[in-house]
Amino acid sequence: MGALLALMSLHMAAELPIDGSEKTEYRGNAKKYQSRTLLAFRLELGNVSQVNCDALSFSPSDVYEYLQKFGLTAAGGRLGPVGVPGLLLAGGINFYGNQVSFGCDTVVNYEIVLADSSIVEVNKTSYSDLFWALKGGSSNFGIVTRFDLQTIKSPKACAGAHTLSSKYINEFLAAAATYASDIYDPKTHIVPTLTAGETTLTTMILLYDGDSISYPDIFKPFTDIPAISSTFDFKTVAEFTAETGAMVIDGIKYNPPEAH
Numbered sequence: 475m476g477a478l479l480a481l482m483s484l485h486m487a488a489e490l491p492i493d494g495s496e497k498t499e500y501r502g503n504a505k506k507y508q509s510r511t512l513l514a515f516r517l518e519l520g521n522v523s524q525v526n527c528d529a530l531s532f533s534p535s536d537v538y539e540y541l542q543k544f545g546l547t548a549a550g551g552r553l554g555p556v557g558v559p560g561l562l563l564a565g566g567i568n569f570y571g572n573q574v575s576f577g578c579d580t581v582v583n584y585e586i587v588l589a590d591s592s593i594v595e596v597n598k599t600s601y602s603d604l605f606w607a608l609k610g611g612s613s614n615f616g617i618v619t620r621f622d623l624q625t626i627k628s629p630k631a632c633a634g635a636h637t638l639s640s641k642y643i644n645e646f647l648a649a650a651a652t653y654a655s656d657i658y659d660p661k662t663h664i665v666p667t668l669t670a671g672e673t674t675l676t677t678m679i680l681l682y683d684g685d686s687i688s689y690p691d692i693f694k695p696f697t698d699i700p701a702i703s704s705t706f707d708f709k710t711v712a713e714f715t716a717e718t719g720a721m722v723i724d725g726i727k728y729n730p731p732e733a734h
């Protein structure tokens with residue numbers, strides 16, 4: 475196999491319903507549905523060598539941390555605690571989207587348990603209609619027990635959260651509009667956020683793939699605005715998703731229903 479592949483195997487040792495993440499702190503009612511998803515992954519480096527690794531994992535951070543040893547990463551979630559399977563089945567907005575499209579577009583093979591209990595491999599030549607449907611079609615097609623993903627060569631990125639005072643909201647919005655109207659540099663990804671509170675803050679999560687350019691021209695409209703704080707610096711995606719993961723707060727996924 476020519477391309478670099480990270481083969482990630484998700485084993486469900488869970489009570490149903492199937493649930494992709496073990497990180498309960500943002501899941502509201504999750505304890506009720508807590509599953510034990512075991513993620514084992516192994517890395518195949520072309521035809522040259524093969525490294526095997528099995529690890530317990532519940533989030534993309536663990537995958538990123540493993541891959542970074544090889545200067546690689548994957549098109550997964552942008553915040554550390556986000557579940558892996560639900561994201562990949564629904565599409566998967568990721569830091570490398572301008573280079574590789576949605577996370578699901580990097581899946582080359584699925585192992586899936588179908589409704590008749592058969593276990594099949596799904597790829598572009600085997601069950602190709604299901605292969606098409608699983609790329610963004612979300613759940614209900616079966617239980618995916620393994621995702622084989624193409625990895626991305628990206629030893630480091632220049633990334634961080636650039637936080638501005640509310641008095642610069644107009645400049646912030648103008649910078650976001652300028653970026654969105656002409657994304658001429660595919661190595662970039664931005665997550666613009668406005669946080670309402672006593673003092674409205676604007677935070678721009680910025681990522682530039684590469685380990686040599688720290689302030690690319692395309693980010694100048696953002697980085698030229700005086701920041702209250704900025705963590706923009708060279709780091710691995712594992713380090714960055716740990717940082718963004720710290721922004722995840724209780725109940726962010728959905729509000730817990732009333733106790734029955």
Ligand SMILES: Cc1cc2nc3c(=O)[nH]c(=O)nc-3n(C[C@H](O)[C@H](O)[C@H](O)COP(=O)(O)OP(=O)(O)OC[C@H]3O[C@@H](n4cnc5c(N)ncnc54)[C@H](O)[C@@H]3O)c2cc1C
Pocket residue numbers: 484491492493494495500550551552553556557558559560561562563564565566567568612613614616617618619722726727
């Ligand atoms: C804080 C936060 C940050 C986020 N960041 C991103 C982001 O950067 N990019 C992005 O695209 N999305 C993001 N999301 C949305 C995220 O992709 C979805 O919440 C996704 O569903 C999470 O995956 P999960 O594995 O936890 O799914 P779950 O919530 O556990 O499940 C979602 C659906 O998929 C089904 N499912 C789960 N596992 C399997 C399986 N193995 N086989 C078949 N069906 C299965 C479930 O039954 C359910 O119907 C974020 C969400 C949160 C709360």
